[in-house]
Amino acid sequence: MKSIGMGYASGKIILMGEHSVVYGEPAIAFPFSGTGIQATIRKHKLESWIESSFFHGPLSEAPTTMRNVTILLWYLVKHFKIPEPFYLKVESSIPAERGMGSSAAVAVAITRAVFDWMEEPTTQKNVLYFVNQAEAVAHGNPSGIDATTISGTEPILYQKEIGFQPFQLNMDAYLVVADTGIKGQTRKAVRDIAKLMELRPRETAKQIKSLGRLTQQAQQAILKNQPHILGDCMNQAQGLLRLLGTSNRHLDHLIETALNHEALGAKLTGGGRGGCMIALAENETSGRQLQQILLAAGARNTWIEGLGVYAHV
Structure with a gap:
């Protein structure tokens, strides 16, 4: 275990296909590095603690609106057998509830931070496993567009019956x-x-x-x-x-x-x-x-x- 773990995630933009994607049509989304979230985690002498612009206090007192984060941390603690307590700090430049994937980005950044803390290499597949647990809590039955886009590096074309198809972003604009x-x-x-x-x-x-x-x-x-x-x-x-x-x-x-x-x-x-x-x-x-x-x-x-x-x- 390192003294401190760090993880970063960008925001995301849906370029085309919002709403029509619900009815089986394709949508294009890509990671947007103009905004992002930085998570850091380390040991803490007292009880586990979260510091963020949304909530600052003991993990045990986190509001229900942060249940996706608390569930994610539970899965990560269980998987890595983390000796609690810990101190988690989340810094975000992604505006909440603006369609830029803030909840998925928080989950990706936290997961990457914990993997880094545990000195375990991350892949998109293992990050997505944990992030999808949190997204299911946050959104019920999410399409996975946000989590897949943010945990990756390329634009994706998503369609219900086909799934995710990465492609190259190559435009002079x-x-x-x-x-x-x-x-x-x-x-x-x-x-x-x-x-x-x-x-x-x-x-x-x-x-x-x-x-x-x-x-x-x-x-x-x-x-x-x-x-x-x-x-x-x-x-x-x-x-x-x-x-x-x-x-x-x-x-x-x-x-x-x-x-x-x-x-x-x-x-x-x-x-x-x-x-x-x-x-x-x-x-x-x-x-x-x-x-x-x-x-x-x-x-x-x-x-x-x-x-x-x-x-x-």
Whole structure:
């Protein structure tokens, strides 16, 4: 056992396919290094303790909203036969409930920290085993997109009947992410789309199918380094997501602002009705400018990342 264990995990972005993925269509997600979580763990003289921006105190007094973390720690303690107590510190730059995978990232960072503490090598497979235990508590029956994306290094194309297919991110463009400052409403949006499927099955199914087709076109645009085509796919997807009721005036305002300032494409990311939007910029200079413009337009925070292969090596 080392004196201190350290683990890091990035956030994640769903580029295309949110909501339609629920109905068997593909979705694209990738690790987003613009945000992340650092976890450190060491022995503690007193009882086991957690330090984070969300809760600071004894593990035994952690709120029920942190049950995914306490369950994860229970599995890790049992597996490694860790002599309690310990002191766990979690530092995060991922905004909670914004569709950037904060709960999965916490689990990945903690798992990596414990493996490092125990001087055990980590693989995506063994990290995922423990993370999936925590995600099942946090989300009931998660698709695994967040955990798989965050524990890996490549973009993935996910489809229910096919599973996860990693592919290479190779595009001369930059992605700007902007936080509306409002919590996303994923579960409500999912329920409302399900109602639309009952009330207007033919029209809604057609929109869902179109989102799936756009996701496949977006993947090809990425593989062929065609940022303008990707931007067009993003714009079309946002139009469909708006028709499905998953956008709101805050997202629409930031998306319109980005498009009015030379973004190649812009759309919501994640569950919608709050959370974050993403915009595709042709180069780093325009991306940096777009960050400032979106902040001036009311974004709570912004991040930027290159979409070339180098960004994830």
